Every structure is written in C-alpha cells, then in structure tokens.
Amino acid sequence: MLDDLDKKLLDILIRDSRTSLKELAQQVGLSSPSVSERLRRLEDRGVIRAFTVEIDPQALGYTLQAIVRIRPLPGKLHIVQKLIEEIPEFGECDKVTGDDCFVARLFVRSIGDLDKLLDRIADKAETSTAIIKAQPIRRRPPPLDMPNI
Amino acid sequence: MLDDLDKKLLDILIRDSRTSLKELAQQVGLSSPSVSERLRRLEDRGVIRAFTVEIDPQALGYTLQAIVRIRPLPGKLHIVQKLIEEIPEFGECDKVTGDDCFVARLFVRSIGDLDKLLDRIADKAETSTAIIKAQPIRRRPPPLDMPNI
DNA sequence: AGCTTTTTGTCCAGGTCGTCCAGCATTTTA
DNA sequence: TAAAATGCTGGACGACCTGGACAAAAAGCT
Numbered sequence: 001m002l003d004d005l006d007k008k009l010l011d012i013l014i015r016d017s018r019t020s021l022k023e024l025a026q027q028v029g030l031s032s033p034s035v036s037e038r039l040r041r042l043e044d045r046g047v048i049r050a051f052t053v054e055i056d057p058q059a060l061g062y063t064l065q066a067i068v069r070i071r072p073l074p075g076k077l078h079i080v081q082k083l084i085e086e087i088p089e090f091g092e093c094d095k096v097t098g099d100d101c102f103v104a105r106l107f108v109r110s111i112g113d114l115d116k117l118l119d120r121i122a123d124k125a126e127t128s129t130a131i132i133k134a135q136p137i138r139r140r141p142p143p144l145d146m147p148n149i
Numbered sequence: 150m151l152d153d154l155d156k157k158l159l160d161i162l163i164r165d166s167r168t169s170l171k172e173l174a175q176q177v178g179l180s181s182p183s184v185s186e187r188l189r190r191l192e193d194r195g196v197i198r199a200f201t202v203e204i205d206p207q208a209l210g211y212t213l214q215a216i217v218r219i220r221p222l223p224g225k226l227h228i229v230q231k232l233i234e235e236i237p238e239f240g241e242c243d244k245v246t247g248d249d250c251f252v253a254r255l256f257v258r259s260i261g262d263l264d265k266l267l268d269r270i271a272d273k274a275e276t277s278t279a280i281i282k283a284q285p286i287r288r289r290p291p292p293l294d295m296p297n298i
Numbered sequence: 299a300g301c302t303t304t305t306t307g308t309c310c311a312g313g314t315c316g317t318c319c320a321g322c323a324t325t326t327t328a
Numbered sequence: 329t330a331a332a333a334t335g336c337t338g339g340a341c342g343a344c345c346t347g348g349a350c351a352a353a354a355a356g357c358t
Contacts, residue, residue: 002208010204017166017200022315031337032316038335047208051166052201055159055290059151059196062291067245067252081285088296093286096216096279103216103252103279107291116298130245130252136230137242139288141204142211142256147237149265171344181345183307 002047005030007144009038010048014141017051054139057091062107065091065132066114069100072125077101080125089117100128151196154179156293158187159197163290166200203288206240211256214240214281215263218249221274226250229274238266249277 002010008028012019021032021039028035042048057065072080084090084104093104106129108114118127151159157177161168170181170188177184191197206214221229233239233253242253255278257263267276 010202013202014204015199015201017202020315021317033318033338034336036316045208046205049203049205050164052164052203053159053162053166054198054201055163056195056198057291059194060291060293061295065243067243085285088292089298090286091291092288093284094214094216094281095283095285096281098277098279100279102285104286113298128247130247130249132243132245134244135242136234136244136251137239137253139241142206142209142240143237144209146210149238149262169344180308182309182347185345186306 006038006042006047009035010042011144013048013051017053057107061109062089064108064110064114066106066108067130067132068102068104068106068118069128070102070104070121070125071100071127072102076124080121083121083124087117087120089113151293155187155191155196158184159191160293162197162200166202206256210258211238213257213259213263215255215257216279216281217251217253217255217267218277218279219251219253219270219274220249220276221251225273229270232270232273236266236269238262 005028009024012024012027021035025032025035030038039048057063070080070084081095081102084093084102089107091105091107093102095101096103106114106117108117114129118129121127154177158173161173161176170184174181174184179187188197206212219229219233230244230251233242233251238256240254240256242251244250245252255263255266257266263278267278270276
C-alpha cells in the first residue's frame with residue numbers, strides 16, 4: 001500500500017507534476033535519489049497512471065460540453081461502443097448499470113457539431129443529451145487519506 | 150490562438166508532463182529557453198490549467214465508481230450544490246440542462262459507503278445512481294487539431 | 299514602401315538539478 | 329542468529345535550466 005510519504009508526494013504532484021525532485025525531496029524530508037526511486041515504484045505499480053497536463057477546452061475551440069446517455073439498440077452494443085471510442089470528441093465514457101448503457105462526455109465547438117456527431121450513432125442507439133451549463137467540480141482525484149463517512 | 154508548435158508541445162506534455170525542456174525543445178525544433186517561454190505563456194493565458202498526475206483510484210482503495218444524477222427539491226438547489234462540493238468523494242460534477250440538475254462522479258470504497266454518502270443528500274434531492282462497470286474511454290483532452298466532423 | 303515597435307527567437311555562462319554509485323542502517327527471511 | 333533484502337544518504341559527475349544580451353521576424357503606422 002501507500003505510506004505517508006507516498007501520499008505527500010502524490011499530493012504535491014497533483015498540484016504541480018513538474019515539481020523538481022529536489023523540491024519534492026525537501027518537502028517530504030528525503031534525499032532526491034529516494035524520491036526518484038519512490039516515483040519510479042509508484043509508476044511501476046500503476047498507482048501513477050500518467051503525468052499529464054490539464055488543458056482548457058475553450059482554448060482549443062471547444063466551447064460546449066455535453067453529457068450523453070447512450071442506450072444501444074438490441075444487438076448493437078459492440079458496434080456502438082466501437083463507434084464511441086473512435087470519435088475523438090468523446091472525452092470520457094463509462095459503461096454503467098441501468099437502462100442507459102453508456103454515459104459519455106462530449107466536447108464540441110458548436111451545437112451544429114453536436115448534432116452531426118450524435119447523428120452518427122442515431123441509427124444504432126437511443127441517446128439523451130444534457131448540455132453542461134457549469135462545472136461545480138472539475139475533475140479531481142479521490143481523497144488521499146480516509147475521510148470520515 | 151495556438152500555433153503548430155504549441156500544439157506539438159501540448160501533445161507531448163499530455164503523454165508525459167515531466168518531459169524536460171531540453172527534450173521538448175529538440176522534439177519541436179526550438180531552443181530550451183524558447184520552449185520555457187512558450188510554456189509560461191500557455192500557463193499565463195490559461196490554456197494550460199495545471200500540470201498534474203493521473204492516479205489509479207483502486208490504489209487508494211476506491212474500488213467503486215458511480216455516476217449520480219441529482220435533482221434538488223424545490224428551493225434546495227444551492228444547499229445541494231454546496232453539499233456536493235464539500236464531499237471530497239465527488240470527483241467531478243457538472244450542472245446540466247434538463248430534469249437532472251447535476252451529474253456527478255462518485256468514488257467510493259464500498260457499496261456501504263455509497264449508501265451513506267447518498268443518504269447525506271437524500272432529504273434535499275432525488276438521486277439516480279448508476280454503478281460504473283467499465284471505462285471504455287478514460288478522461289482525455291479534446292482533439293488538438295480539428296477533426297473532420 | 300519604409301520605419302518603428304513588439305514579439306519571438308538564439309547563444310552563452312553560471313548555477314542548479316538529476317543520476318549513479320558505494321556504503322550504511324533497518325527489517326525480513328531462513 | 330546469520331544472511332539477504334530493502335530503503336536510505338552523501339558526494340561526484342554530467343546534464344539541465346535560467347537569465348541576460350542581442351538578433352530576427354512579424355505587426356502596426358505614416
């Protein structure tokens with residue numbers, strides 16, 4: 001499992017993944033080779049899936065986001081899933097229990113694009129679309145230490 | 150807007166945000182001070198929101214994820230939103246058009262925890278919960294270059 | 299077009315940072 | 329209790345980053 005030092009490192013990296021080893025080292029009270037080794041192990045174990053960058057979709061022209069619930073028609077599940085995966089505007093897709101088989105996030109530049117993209121699966125699935133008006137919580141990792149539930 | 154070099158830099162950083170300036174520089178054919186300057190500008194402009202790290206929720210003990218649709222009772226919208234924001238297990242929350250006011254992602258350690266967390270808002274909102282069975286597409290940024298729609 | 303201003307780039311030098319390695323302490327296994 | 333394995337440190341060396349002076353290109357103005 002993860003010890004306190006690992007959690008402290010993750011906590012710093014969540015806020016800035018470009019923090020130098022030296023900086024990390026002094027913040028957790030280790031030498032930089034130790035920190036380097038710990039990061040390597042966290043990556044090897046799959047705890048750290050990737051060091052990445054969060055980009056503002058607006059800066060890329062994606063002014064609209066939608067949550068799309070997708071219910072494939074009988075026998076079309078696999079075709080629909082493949083279709084979704086191949087459309088790069090889908091920024092996230094979960095397969096869930098219940099009537100709606102998939103819940104996905106769609107980035108688009110305009111309502112027109114939204115319509116065109118949904119048309120591609122319209123003959124293979126029923127969809128319900130909700131436009132995102134605001135984001136009270138933007139993507140964030142689960143708590144590092146056990147919260148009181 | 151973003152030129153080709155910016156996009157190339159972002160593309161590399163999406164895959165590994167700890168890539169050194171030197172490495173970035175030779176991949177895009179600039180000097181490292183130039184790359185450093187470009188990154189600074191991208192951050193200033195808000196194109197880059199954060200350099201961060203993607204963590205496997207399982208490694209933190211969160212073995213279960215759910216998509217929760219939340220419909221606050223009349224007059225309770227603001228209290229509900231505040232409540233959601235204060236619960237750290239919500240890893241994402243969007244305010245959307247339609248009957249469901251919020252669509253949120255919940256990280257939990259067990260079905261028991263899921264029940265306890267939803268109980269906290271049960272008297273202020275109606276909720277429908279779908280357990281995530283698989284993730285065909287994990288969170289990814291929108292395409293950097295215009296796709297043909 | 300010709301000039302000025304602004305933006306974006308390079309090069310270089312000094313200082314910082316990361317990695318490798320040997321050695322030590324602590325814990326685990328036999 | 330000894331042996332092995334793990335995880336740490338410090339220092340040396342090489343790689344990397346930063347800041348400043350200057351050059352080139354792009355944009356704006358007359």
